[in-house]
Amino acid sequence: MNQSQPVANSSVLVTDGWVRSSYAALRNLTDHGVRVSVADSRRLGMCQASRRKAQFSLYRSHYQDEDGFVADVARICQEQSIGLVLPSHNETEILAKHRERLGPGRDALLPNAEHCALFNDKARSYDFAQACGVPVPLRIAYAHADELAEQLREHQLERCVIKLRTGNSAKGVFYAPSPTEAAETVRRLVREFALPAERLPQVEEQVSGEGWGCSVLYWHGRRVASFTHRRMREKIVTGGTSTLRESVANLAIEQATQQIFDAIGWHGLAMCEFKVCAETGAIWFVEVNPRLWGSMALATSAGVEFPYLAWLCAVEGEEAARAYQAQSPLRQPWRGRWLLGDLTVGARQLLSGHWPDAYHTLFQARANARDDFFWDDPLVFLGEVAVYLDNVVRGRSLNPVEKGMIG
Known part of the structure; x- marks a missing residue:
């Protein structure tokens, strides 16, 4: 795609609609009047239950049928006159690899497929970060x-x-x-x-430290926006998805993140994760998520509206996104909570007899924003709960592993 040519059609298709990152994108874009359709391989999910979506479509699972998945997404785009495709999860690399099949201009928000492949490989991403001068374990x-x-x-x-x-x-x-x-x-x-x-x-x-993330939007190698957060609680004690986090600046990881994405010439949305020693401030690279991330709602509510900024870059041009961000105040400190995640953590603490910890998790978590519960779109939370219940019934796990997801 011509780097300077905005797309004419502004409607968006968000894929993998069941996850929190997809709903954060749906909510942020529709707040600005953008028409957003949703697609997924399952009928249950957050975006599926939302009143904000324009349409919902099913596609074949990319884990089971990659070619069929891409064909389905291309067909949905054609049938619904979609202008831009915004993938949310592991399908990002697949769509980037087959971007020419989506139709002219629809790939504007997709990252480079080779860059995705590099960052989706733990060993290669560590090699790259280390070559950029970023500390790794x-x-x-x-x-x-x-x-x-x-x-x-x-x-x-x-x-x-x-x-x-x-x-x-x-x-x-x-x-x-x-x-x-x-x-x-x-x-x-x-x-x-x-x-x-x-x-x-x-x-x-095994390095000890707090989990931090620095999220970015780059447009053809140029940084447009960034946002930093610290994890305050995680669903799994040893690390993983955060259930409570706050917006806080950290110059060391912000510089390291910029070194990595500048060096590769990144395009699109991504988040770089680190461990940070609370005593010394030492940092270690953990990974790059070359796609949307689960805590996206914290950034959008704190003043960095990544989905809308990416949409502005594609539709009105990079300078329009920069101008919008320049007049958007950043809220710090600002806390975001994943309600269902905290309910899961609290239930686990209750079952293990840690009653004070459970009380703190369930009733003393002060947050300015939530990932998954909104009074103006209440069915979204029920859609999220339905997915996890379905996971338990089908896979005997709240978060089962599909074939091809890891390895």
């Missing part, structure tokens, strides 16, 4: 699981983190309290996912 080189325990002992590492090369939030991340258990975990993963020698899990030191 110590990684252990090994040729097979039998030598891993010895390598960990040589580096005097008792505890370590084991990551599949392709992951999804906390899925694909494992913690080993000893070198022996680390080797056993790697053997199990190699068997379970039939991993070849060049796709062995990444093994790294």
